[in-house]
Amino acid sequence: MLSHLLFEPLGDASVRHSLAAVLALALSAGPIGVFLMLRRMSLVGDAMAHAILPGVAVGFLAAGLNVFAMTLGGLAAGLLVALSAGAISRATKLQEDASLAVFLLVSLALGVVIVTIKGISVDQLMTFLFGETAAKMTGEKLAVIAVNATISLAALALIYRPLVLGCVDPGFLRSVSRSDGIAHLTFLALLVLNLISAFHAFGTLLGVGIIIIPAATARFWTRDISVMIVLAIASAIVSGFVGVLFAFHTGIPSGPAATLAAGILYGASVLVGPVGGLMWHVFPGRHLEA
Amino acid sequence: MTAQLRFQNLTLGYDRHPAVHHLDGAVEAGSLTAVVGPNGAGKSTLFKGIVGAIEPLAGYIERHGVKPEEIAYLPQVAEVDRTFPINVYDMVAMGLWRTKGLFGGIGRKDRVNVERALQAVGLTGFERRAIGTLSGGQMQRALFARLLLQDAPVIVLDEPFAAVDAKTADDLVALVRRWYDEKRTVMAALHDLELIKATFPRALLLAREPIAWGPTAEVLTPENIGKARRMCEAFDEEATACAVPEMA
Numbered sequence: 001m002l003s004h005l006l007f008e009p010l011g012d013a014s015v016r017h018s019l020a021a022v023l024a025l026a027l028s029a030g031p032i033g034v035f036l037m038l039r040r041m042s043l044v045g046d047a048m049a050h051a052i053l054p055g056v057a058v059g060f061l062a063a064g065l066n067v068f069a070m071t072l073g074g075l076a077a078g079l080l081v082a083l084s085a086g087a088i089s090r091a092t093k094l095q096e097d098a099s100l101a102v103f104l105l106v107s108l109a110l111g112v113v114i115v116t117i118k119g120i121s122v123d124q125l126m127t128f129l130f131g132e133t134a135a136k137m138t139g140e141k142l143a144v145i146a147v148n149a150t151i152s153l154a155a156l157a158l159i160y161r162p163l164v165l166g167c168v169d170p171g172f173l174r175s176v177s178r179s180d181g182i183a184h185l186t187f188l189a190l191l192v193l194n195l196i197s198a199f200h201a202f203g204t205l206l207g208v209g210i211i212i213i214p215a216a217t218a219r220f221w222t223r224d225i226s227v228m229i230v231l232a233i234a235s236a237i238v239s240g241f242v243g244v245l246f247a248f249h250t251g252i253p254s255g256p257a258a259t260l261a262a263g264i265l266y267g268a269s270v271l272v273g274p275v276g277g278l279m280w281h282v283f284p285g286r287h288l289e290a
Numbered sequence: 291m292t293a294q295l296r297f298q299n300l301t302l303g304y305d306r307h308p309a310v311h312h313l314d315g316a317v318e319a320g321s322l323t324a325v326v327g328p329n330g331a332g333k334s335t336l337f338k339g340i341v342g343a344i345e346p347l348a349g350y351i352e353r354h355g356v357k358p359e360e361i362a363y364l365p366q367v368a369e370v371d372r373t374f375p376i377n378v379y380d381m382v383a384m385g386l387w388r389t390k391g392l393f394g395g396i397g398r399k400d401r402v403n404v405e406r407a408l409q410a411v412g413l414t415g416f417e418r419r420a421i422g423t424l425s426g427g428q429m430q431r432a433l434f435a436r437l438l439l440q441d442a443p444v445i446v447l448d449e450p451f452a453a454v455d456a457k458t459a460d461d462l463v464a465l466v467r468r469w470y471d472e473k474r475t476v477m478a479a480l481h482d483l484e485l486i487k488a489t490f491p492r493a494l495l496l497a498r499e500p501i502a503w504g505p506t507a508e509v510l511t512p513e514n515i516g517k518a519r520r521m522c523e524a525f526d527e528e529a530t531a532c533a534v535p536e537m538a
Contacts, residue, residue, distance in 0.1 A: 038374060161392055165384055168376055168421075171369040172436075175341055176359055176387045223420040225375045 009248040018137040018201070018247075018254065021145045022240030025197050025210060028152035030233030032194045033215030034225070035187060038167045042212050044097060047104045048188075049195050049208035052078040054111020056199065061114070067140040071196055078192030081107050086188050090181060137201070145197040152190045159183040164225065202243070202255035209259035210236050217266045220273025235265050292354070294319040294444060294475040295340060299349035301532070302332070302339040308347060309335040311499050312534055319354070320473040322466070324480050324490035324506065327518055331496045333479040334366050337446045340477070348532075355443075360388065362442035364433055366449045366479070372422045378432055379417040382407060385439030407435040412461055427458040434462055445469055447478040451485070463489060483510060497521035 009015040036045045055077025056070045063069035085100040092099075156163075162183035165173040173180045198207030218231035243258025250257075272279050293316035302310040310332035317323055325333045338344045339351060342358030353361070370381075383396060383404050390396060396404075408414050411431040416424070424432060430450070437445060447466070451459040467489065469476050477494075480486055486493060486506060493509040495501040497518035502509040 038371075158392070161387075164376065165387075167371055168374045168381060169368065169370045169384070171365055172384065174343070175361075175363045176440075177391075178359075179392060219375075223375045223422070224377065228375055 005245065005249065009245055012248065014137050015244060015248050017139060017142045018244040019241060021137055021142045021197075021201050022210075022244060022258075023237060024142075024146045024149040025194070025201050026214075026233050026236035026240055028149040028156070028190075029194050029198065029211040030214060030218075030236050031156055031229045032152065032187075032191055033211040033213075033236075034218065034229050034232050035163055035167070036191065036212060037215045037219065038225070039187075042216070044100055045191060045195070045212055046208055047100055048078060048082060048191060049198070049204060051081040051104045051107045052192065052195055052199065053204050054107050054114065055080075056204065057111050058114055067138065067144055067200070071144050071200075074196045074199065075192060077107055077111075078195060079189055082188035082192050083185060086185055090184075141200040145200055148193045148197045152193055155186055155190055159186050163187060201240070202258055203253065206255035206259045209255075209262055210240055213259065213262035213266050214239065217262070217269045220269035220275050220277050223275055235262065239265060292319050293317065293352075294321070294354055294356070296352040296354070297349065298352065299534075300339065300346055300351060301348040302335045302344060303347050304335075304344075306347065307529070308532070309498065310339070310496065311532075312349070313496075313500050315494075315500070315503050317475060317477060319475055320470075321475055321492055322470040322490050323477045323492040323494055324486040325477055325494045325496060326480065326483075326486065326510065327496035327501075328521060330498075331518065331521060332498050333496055334448050336496065337363065337365075337448050337477070337479065340444075340446055353444075360442055361444045361446060362437050362440040364437060364445075364447045364450055366452075368429075368433060370421070370429070370433075372424075372429075374421065376421055377417065378408070378413060378419050378421060378424065379404065381421050382413075382432055382435045382439065385436035388440060388442075403439060404435075407438040410438055410465065411435045427454045430454050430458065430462065434465055438465070442474070444475045445477075447476070449479050449481070451480065451482065459485075486510065 010019075033042075033045075036042050052074040055073040055075070057073070058077070059066070059070035059073025062073070081100070081103040085103045088099045089095060159179075159182075162173060162177065162179040166180045166183060170180065194211055195208060198210055201207060202210060214232040214235035215228075217235045218228045221231055222228050239258050239262035242261035243254040243256075246252065246257035246261070247254035269277065271277060274280065295317040297313045297315055300310065300313040301308045309330075313336070325336065327333055335344070339346060340353075340358075341361050341363040343363075383400070385407070386394075386396065386400055386404075390400070405414070408417065411434050413428065413431050413435060416428065416432075421429070421432070430453075434450075437447075450466075451462060454462070463485065466476060466478065478490070480490075487510065490506055492504065493506040494503045495509050495514050495518055498521055501518050502511075502514045
């Protein structure tokens with residue numbers, strides 16, 4: 001029974017590709033999600049996921065179902081939005097969330113205008129963007145996801161210190177180094193890269209779930225950032241695997257399945273997680289002596 | 291005596307309104323100076339100017355032999371995110387940034403230094419504690435440990451002993467004295483006049499305009515303090531451009 005559930009799907013090349021893709025995606029999405037959360041940017045990540053959409057649409061219009069065209073389109077749109085929003089909030093007094101909201105709306109509007117001019121039905125495009133993309137994992141998509149994960153991990157290692165210090169004590173970082181700006185912009189670029197990967201694996205709308213939810217889950221289990229990153233990766237892998245296997249057995253898209261799995265892990269953590277979990281509020285135990 | 295910092299007709303402020311107005315003078319290398327004045331007198335603004343966090347509206351600051359980022363700075367309200375999942379050891383070790391930078395490894399010698407810094411502020415045994423679990427006084431001790439590791443020739447402290455208990459203040463004052471003995475240049479904004487008279491050889495009394503600057507006993511006279519108290523704190527939105535000429 002268990003072997004039927006777990007191993008039978010492995011006979012399918014698309015499933016094998018999906019599982020490998022989940023593994024690669026989780027390795028980079030875990031830390032990206034943790035830093036998004038610690039920088040209080042989880043919603044920014046969510047907004048950015050929609051901002052790459054018009055770029056992907058343009059790629060699709062230019063070259064059809066070509067993975068690389070859609071990746072490049074999404075990358076270009078995402079980087080443009082992320083970097084201009086980041087740069088504008090740094091150069092002016094406008095808060096980053098406000099400037100991101102502006103860019104998000106403008107880029108979405110632009111996407112719709114392009115689509116309309118090109119004369120493709122919006123329905124068609126929307127189905128493609130939110131629909132079955134997830135189930136069909138090709139070797140090309142897997143390659144893109146693996147490359148993105150590799151770049152992300154290498155770049156994260158390079159900017160890890162300013163990224164951490166920029167969260168803990170931004171004033172101190174500014175007083176000892178000028179690296180905070182470049183670290184932040186690099187981080188935004190990595191976010192876009194991972195959103196593209198998540199889009200290929202789980203569709204645009206829900207793909208971002210595999211980045212954000214595991215990080216929020218990990219927060220309930222540890223007060224140490226390294227452990228938090230490891231737990232976020234583990235939780236992303238489990239959710240992703242569950243999503244892919246569920247999709248294989250039931251035919252529901254893997255995006256919602258993986259997001260729900262991540263949501264269940266999150267819900268359980270909210271209840272019993274040792275760091276601020278609800279259970280410890282309700283049954284705190286007798287106070288200690290010192 | 292050589293000057294470590296020299297202010298030339300320095301005006302610092304925000305949106306053209308001066309918070310420090312026409313300050314002239316020098317901070318000698320290896321001196322220990324208290325910066326005194328009522329709230330809104332420009333003490334924090336002066337420190338921000340010294341570390342290069344804000345640009346002068348007029349005049350300039352000469353920093354002899356140090357770059358702005360080599361000046362250790364403890365802001366009045368540290369922007370520390372106490373909820374961030376990092377332990378005391380890692381947070382204090384960030385003081386090694388100047389020698390380690392982005393990628394430098396932390397070796398055995400550095401670990402000894404971190405442990406010594408923690409010991410000096412009385413936080414031995416707190417290494418693995420998350421910073422969110424520290425009390426206000428313990429946090430201030432941790433920030434001082436980080437300052438120790440910065441090993442900076444110039445140190446500016448903005449109200450470092452506000453909101454800490456007497457024991458903590460005593461321990462931290464001892465560190466300030468140690469820095470003075472080590473010939474570092476230290477400036478600190480303070481309100482405790484007794485402490486200043488006992489510990490700080492020099493004082494700068496500021497009330498937007500410099501009121502007095504020199505040996506502490508000559509600066510903190512009742513006349514001077516009265517003068518500083520009469521300072522008008524609010525910016526005048528209708529103020530016209532300052533008529534004092536810029537120097538070349």
